[in-house]
């Protein structure tokens with residue numbers, strides 16, 4: 133078994149296969165599947181994953197593996213299998229799938245350098261950049277003025293070679309420790325020998341006579357109020373020694389979590405958890421949909437189910453949406469399971485992420501709480517997988533591999549014979565429909581644990597406000613309620629629904645809207661820099677003084693940014709203390725937590741924010757929730773827009789009156805009769821489900837059909853249309869009668885970064901060969917993809933239809 137099959141780090145469909153390499157003698161005992169290696173590939177050295185070992189290869193003249201990067205496999209056998217499945221399922225490359233399962237730092241970076249291969253002089257210009265060195269970092273060459281042609285010639289003549297280095301991004305954190313390094317009696321002797329004047333030295337020696345354990349040097353020096361030079365003297369006398377050890381960064385190390393004990397479950401909680409516990413006990417897979425209103429105690433169910441799993445010596449994965457992975461959320465899990473919990477989310481530094489991942493890999497924890505990619509946690513003995521807020525679209529990755537964490541969870545659940553729990557107050561229609569059909573087990577909780585009623589929702593028709601002469605973005609009713617709440621010293625949460633809404637610039641005279649010159653999308657106004665920016669390609673320009681079309685000076689920005697709402701809020705109610713939470717105020721690390729703490733400490737009356745405040749927050753003193761623009765995403769070109777509106781309104785209403793004080797919600801809208809707004813205001817999920825299912829059936833959308841979206845983009849518009857047209861035709865010729873193939877249609881954003889985008893949508897019920905078919909069709913364009921900068925992407929479960 134001296135040959136390894138390796139998936140190499142070359143993201144090209146023509147390379148999407150294993151390559152064989154010889155395993156040199158010195159690696160033969162250590163090399164296992166799932167390890168990363170460095171292998172020669174053409175002129176380069178690249179990273180690869182070993183996926184198997186074998187005795188024979190069909191190929192002659194195999195090259196040797198150059199280096200082995202891991203001591204233990206980073207991908208378990210299960211994850212290797214999962215990666216292959218994922219690649220096939222999402223039509224991605226194996227290498228892309230494997231890398232998606234690992235923390236960023238385990239991806240290799242490549243560095244190029246130029247090596248002088250001759251004793252003779254190179255051309256004058258090349259000699260100047262080499263400047264007497266034999267090795268030149270490639271960037272220094274690109275930074276110079278020398279033509280590529282000269283370099284090419286030197287390489288061709290064999291005077292210069294290109295070296296490719298695989299650079300690991302891994303950084304480990306170390307601390308220096310100090311300990312005594314001689315037997316006790318020698319320390320005592322030394323203590324007696326030391327002159328009385330060497331007071332510090334004596335203190336240190338005395339310390340180590342008392343303590344034989346190593347201590348952290350920095351802390352020790354602080355406590356003893358001593359310096360490195362004093363320690364050096366003792367070190368030279370071989371009384372103490374210092375050395376480095378690696379420590380795992382722990383982002384929550386300094387935080388104290390109050391420990392909690394399991395609560396007595398309510399009857400509804402008990403009913404929901406019983407079948408889950410049975411499956412855990414029996415080591416059986418099943419999928420449960422826990423449909424529970426906000427505040428019904430879903431989290432407590434998760435915690436107690438996890439406890440069972442831990443007791444069995446098994447492991448648990450809990451997924452929560454990125455934006456609700458707040459310190460409050462972390463506290464609930466760490467409070468119950470302490471240091472047995474790893475946390476993985478994007479706010480951690482890449483070093484912290486790597487260390488949390490290693491705590492899982494080394495089996496130092498049994499629970500991971502994390503965002504989407506935590507579904508790949510390298511546990512080997514899973515006992516439960518939980519997806520909280522299962523309706524969140526952030527569980528779908530919008531990059532290759534375009535996977536949905538729910539599918540991965542179920543796949544892993546089957547492998548490990550363990551239950552998968554999907555929880556939500558507003559399940560996706562897909563999941564609820566499956567529960568209705570009995571594919572998933574449904575558990576419903578329609579009461580809050582404290583038996584408090586859901587807060588009353590008042591819908592305000594903003595058109596009437598306008599007719600009554602109120603031109604602010606706050607209805608009279610909302611203003612009154614805010615003031616009343618403030619008088620009672622209670623707090624308020626205001627949601628500005630910004631998705632699909634932006635601060636665009638429009639001329640009031642001619643209606644001209646400033647668009648990005650490279651993308652078909654309005655530019656967004658940024659007040660701080662007085663610039664217009666494109667959110668797709670980061671193009672920017674200064675805010676114009678006059679309309680470029682008609683030269684009018686009435687060119688203004690429209691739409692409502694949080695900043696602008698804050699301004700008019702403080703104009704309207706000057707005494708209000710406002711905390712604004714949006715991407716701008718939470719960019720810095722820890723800012724999110726700081727703002728929430730301020731609000732919890734009642735340093736402000738109003739928390740104003742975007743979607744990020746709709747989830748998971750639980751403040752005792754919040755009695756009023758206001759939604760400023762409930763309908764802003766209803767008109768997006770997305771068949772899920774009603775569903776998303778319903779979900780958001782339900783979630784945000786759930787923030788009010790969760791404790792002793794009763795809550796109230798005001799929803800401002802221009803379309804008060806829309807069923808998603810009406811039904812959210814009376815918390816009628818079932819009615820909404822029926823209405824929305826009827827719509828989906830009429831227009832032939834999921835869950836009645838599956839979708840596949842092929843997007844083609846090219847700089848030449850005609851080319852983009854033609855290729856999409858070809859794809860459509862080939863599909864039509866091979867799919868079944870019931871399958872609908874639509875297109876070519878311009879994508880909702882028809883041009884991005886100067887590329888025209890066309891799409892083809894497939895709606896199907898049963899098309900077992902579709903993946904293979906699409907793959908085959910796309911392969912026919914491989915040449916054009918490589919040579920003509922054509923881009924074809926496939927999404928087998930599209931959520932973003934843009």
Ligand SMILES: Nc1ncnc2c1ncn2[C@@H]1O[C@H](COP(=O)(O)OP(=O)(O)OP(=O)(O)O)[C@@H](O)[C@H]1O
Nearest residue numbers: 395396397398424426427428429430431432581786
């Ligand atoms: N059995 C119980 N007895 C008493 N209090 C409980 C019980 N279960 C949960 N709670 C409390 O009820 C509150 C709401 O519970 P929890 O946050 O788990 O609900 P949830 O369904 O996850 O809500 P959301 O969907 O809004 O996040 C919490 O403060 C929790 O501590």
Ligand SMILES: [Zn+2]
Nearest residue numbers: 639642679682
């Ligand atoms: Zn104009």
Ligand SMILES: [Zn+2]
Nearest residue numbers: 648651666669
């Ligand atoms: Zn742009």
